[in-house]
Amino acid sequence: MLLHSVADRLNTVADHLPLPDQIRPGPGLSEILDDEVRRLARLLAHLAGEHAFRHRAATRYPAQITATQRRTTLALARAAEPTGAALAALGAAIQHLGLLTYLTQRSRSPTRARAITAAHQGLEDRLGATRSHLAYAAKQLRAVADTQSTPAAAAPSPSAASATAPHTP
Numbered sequence: 001m002l003l004h005s006v007a008d009r010l011n012t013v014a015d016h017l018p019l020p021d022q023i024r025p026g027p028g029l030s031e032i033l034d035d036e037v038r039r040l041a042r043l044l045a046h047l048a049g050e051h052a053f054r055h056r057a058a059t060r061y062p063a064q065i066t067a068t069q070r071r072t073t074l075a076l077a078r079a080a081e082p083t084g085a086a087l088a089a090l091g092a093a094i095q096h097l098g099l100l101t102y103l104t105q106r107s108r109s110p111t112r113a114r115a116i117t118a119a120h121q122g123l124e125d126r127l128g129a130t131r132s133h134l135a136y137a138a139k140q141l142r143a144v145a146d147t148q149s150t151p152a153a154a155a156p157s158p159s160a161a162s163a164t165a166p167h168t169p
Helices: 002-016 027-060 067-104 110-149 158-164
Strands: none
Touching: 002 027, 002 067, 002 110, 027 067, 067 110
């Protein structure tokens, strides 16, 4: 449940990011990035805090920790890396947005036009990288959660199978 919840929250951040054809430099995009940076930073802190809490519990009470709890703790730790990379990519997106804003306020020139195109492409690339990192982290968490919550189906024993099979004369 925890891993699916965190994965959902990572996907929500990705869903709030504009797609390349929706990127319109301006205050609206700055506000979106501000909101998502804050949300993602809280998620990264949550991953770190939850991992630390579980790690301390495993150290203090090793006999009480199950294999599922160990896998959950490891999954949380592993999700921190792509989540941190997503946060870094958002930071780079903000830098590209700042450059784009700066360039649009300069006087027109061929150099300015090329620089605007490059900054816009950099912004698109960083937002795409952010979505990719978030999707990867969410996928990792879901994979661990799904393997833990789905019990393996037990094969029927041969005697049970023969008892239920119809008798043919």
